[in-house]
Amino acid sequence: MSDDDHVYLSLAEEHGDDTRWAFGTGFTDPLHGVDTALPPGLDARELTALCLALADDALVSAQRLAEWCTRAPELEEEVALANIGLDLLGQARLLYARAGQAEGEGRDEDALAYFRDPADFRNVTLAELPNGDFAHCVVKLLLFSSWRLSQSQQLTGHLDPVLAAVARKGVSELTYHRDHAAQWVVRLGDGTEESARRMRAALAELWPYRAELYAAAPETRGEVESVLAQVLTAARLDAPADSPAQPGGGRDGQHSEHLTALLTELQSVARADPEATW
Template sequence: MADTDDDHIYLSLAEEHGDGDARWAFGTGFEDPLHGVETAVPAGVDAVRLAADCAALADDALVGAQRLAEWCTRAPELEEEVALANIGLDLLGQARLLYTRAGQADGSGRGEDAFAYFRDADAFRSLRLAELPNGDFAFSVVRLLWLSSWRLALFTRLAHGAPDPVLAAVAEKGVKELTYHRQYAADWVVRLGDGTEESHRRTVAALAGIAPYTGELFTGAPVCGVAPADLRDEVTGVVRQVCAAAGLELPEAEPLPGSGRDGDRTDHLAPLLAELQSVARAHPEGVW
């Protein structure tokens, strides 16, 4: 096992964003992150592009939340089930706010349910990495490390520079949540990579399996002024730092062609949505 100080290099990640203990799920607090925020789309902001960006980020969060929910009753320990469920609820909260903003910005007035439950897979613009099945626990925490590191880097920039005040407010709230998500994932990657021979093997396999899907994190059009390519050094640097603490190497891989943002889907999204949307579609006017 590594020295104790080395074993917790990842803890420094949380310090970059201040409140490393902000880990509670959407809805458990009493502060509305959008209270007092002007909801009119600012002059000069492309409302159609803003709506598309919000919907795509919400798709990532919704699909990610559903994958994390699948760990309920299956996680290695009860404590991890609770942690993963709370992370999923954080992402679900982000999705709700972003879908609502998308419906406001595009002028359709669509609510969060319309985006989440009544679109087919080909209308989603989620990252393909989020769509992949959970695999084993090592795969899920390595994926969470990549996605939370990427989303945190993006949301940090949006919180301070998004031209839309609503998106900036959603991002500011998300930064606190994503800081914990990244810390949690880093913790587990270090424990597994620097653990038993079997856990090390599985973590190596997870890194290799995920590597081809990471390219699309850093390609495509800017998100409200943030170019995905500008996130590459920060995000890969974080993942590399965690891997070093875990005694792992970050593998190189040829990126898969296409992008989820352009409508390229995996075969795994449609079955996931069928389960997610089944009750809402069976009872479209249902109220509980």
């Protein structure tokens, strides 16, 4: 086989750490020994906004992945998607906690996750889109994880030691997420006529949402485009042409109609009894 057939292996080898599963239930505390005091000179409002946006991306993506439970094409894949969702949920928890600390208004991770309305969320639109078929799932995961991995790599050098620590832990997890998605894109794109057709349809629908990702984190564009080109070449798929009108305004609170339904389900138990403790 050609090197392209193993593109996902070469992508994963860029990061030697094989830590893959369950950030939220993980075995080590990523903040152990980290000074959680806000560094002098750091703008607390900017840190709060950044942590909220990153947390919203992760939480909403995790909720969409949870919807694959009992619906994935095979049991092994159901477990894999659930664990990827757990990784993202764990990242969201730490980021919400840090946002609450930086904000200084007494809101904890639960308040930020469960008691904000859709217009207050700052996740990118890609994260909130309905799942569609399995081809849509893996294309969305490839786009999102490639972008979030590149962003996390940049954030490992952030002035805030907590955000930097969360990013460092996230890099190893997101490397696996990207690897897993790339394997499926190659398998389906270079598979049967029907699987290739579905992959082309998923790419056509989701490809335009890259523009919003790059608007939110311009420094990621070069790396992400290079990764996507490698994977699509191995999958024998062509990248769709970019359209002049690009969708998405999630960072400004301008969401699709899908986010309201997602948050209604996600937040229903907490809002039914706001004073409950667990």
